Amino acid sequence: MGKGITIEDVASAAGVSRQTVSRVMNQSPRVSPEARTRVEQAIAALGYVPSLAARSMAGGRSRLLLAVFESPSPETQATLGLDRLLPAGTLACSPHGYRLLLEPIAPESAPAASDAQLAATIGAVQPDGAILLPPLDSRADLRAALESRKVPVQTLHGTGAPVENPGEAAAQHLLDRGHRQIGFITGPSDPGHAEYCLAGYRSALARKGSRAHRHFVAEDRPDLGDVLDLARAWLVPTIRPTAIITMRSEAALAVLHVAQALKLAVPRDLSLIALEDDPALARSHPPVAALHDPAPDRFAAACTRMITALENRDAPRSDPPVSAITLTERASLARAPRAI
Amino acid sequence: MGKGITIEDVASAAGVSRQTVSRVMNQSPRVSPEARTRVEQAIAALGYVPSLAARSMAGGRSRLLLAVFESPSPETQATLGLDRLLPAGTLACSPHGYRLLLEPIAPESAPAASDAQLAATIGAVQPDGAILLPPLDSRADLRAALESRKVPVQTLHGTGAPVENPGEAAAQHLLDRGHRQIGFITGPSDPGHAEYCLAGYRSALARKGSRAHRHFVAEDRPDLGDVLDLARAWLVPTIRPTAIITMRSEAALAVLHVAQALKLAVPRDLSLIALEDDPALARSHPPVAALHDPAPDRFAAACTRMITALENRDAPRSDPPVSAITLTERASLARAPRAI
DNA sequence: TTGAAAGCGCTAACAG
């Protein structure tokens, strides 16, 4: 079909010069309504799409944004979730005519190596901006490599409030519902993240004066038997947690199973929250509440911020609020049965 | 640092014309060794990187490949694994100076809608080729939309042998080790994929005359209790499977737990294979064997094939073999204990 | 409000 339709084709079809077509595409106000209409019709009729490369050369703007992320190594099994991040970001960019370009960075790469890599990319594509995805957003060397070459940087944090700690958020939800004896089971994957969430949980409990974190913190093991044993050890005694937070969804399911085997009703006798959502959680009986990670939304927001900053290079724009961690409430949640 | 270094800068630094620089970059043989050396030194010294946009305009080749994938909808939780696919593809492209561009397609999108979307992308970036990622590789409308606009298409299949069926591969491994009573537990996610794997398992067993598939096929349930019950129902009787295949890694762990509780030794009395690998499988006791999905390698191979096809537009290139599904053997595997 | 001219950085033709 339409092969090689250029601005020139549109111009002659509309009976104007290419400048006028260009002005219409670039939202310039200095075009008469009639001319604009004719051009728009010609564009639609011909199925014209301006060439990114040509616009990039002539205008100095590539309309390309770099999505800089850490490429997963065999051991770093930390799931980044690109499956959902990338479509969200792409969707946010496309209405503005922007596109995302991938830039995987090897984990723990030497600053010099990643600097060279970024230099090559910047030279080749001259991106208008870059989004540093976690956990890369804390790498000062990458940010410096980008900014020293005049590439503006955004992260998922935006300019708003700092991101909540998932462990803290879950603990707070339970504290708000009256729970004090709250247990926490970390996941075996990604020690750094586990430590981070655990710290959040601890500080939330400490704020309320609960000491549960001294008794009810345990590490998740890959062996199902270990998790089941752990759950039994916590739930059989009279003094037991009224709520448990698990990092892995599987661990939540295992705890649920033990509770039911012990004739403890969920959520009446025990509330459950997983820090990671999974379809299986929604389908279990009862369904288990989980924290919803808004990373895709925050990535989309970062792209939008980048683009608005690029377009209105001066206007005092106020960034929309950063979406926060939300809890997907399911039947595994109830108020604490009583004060213990 | 280096801002706006062009071919012209390199040319004057090396004391040649830009054409010579261009020839060096494009591997043209028609350059004297001395000139080549001086140009290469100048390139290195200046940190010159040619502009993709300019090369695209002048040469007609964008050096951009479209990665067309299905954007995951809330329900279509089928994990595509972009986390590992994309870095692998990027790595395969970059040594050739190519880059990947994302093209998410909404699931079950109307052919007209995705055609329009692809038309817009093709017009804007004029990709040199496109890789259709599963499950999109079977959508004839997408392939047509691409090819009618002269965009060559590749899939993960390559030109080699068709991809193995994971269910069949796992069953075959066990059959080869003498097992006949082989159970199969499907995953609750992605019914289509489950059906596909199950069919492969069935045909493998049928070939060997085993009838186990009439007795030992079950559907995985999100409730852990259900899976544990299922495992007990299979393993308590005297006539029981000597091997079990599970689609989800969690189910394999659950079966392992039940077996051990029943004093069945794994792998002596029961062999286990999961169709999906997971770090937890490697860390359990004993570690559980799993099929290794070579999708990232096959994606990288598809990119390489695309690029070689693009470069030697005529040469009768023979594609390297497509990597097959491999089994990550772990201690959960043994020969069948006896004929039953 | 519009058009004409001049490139952006590179490669494809040609000459030498």
Added chain:
DNA sequence: CTGTTAGCGCTTTCAA
């Protein structure tokens, strides 16, 4: 083997 001449499709800058 090397340099020269034209553009690629668009936006910018300047005139009209």
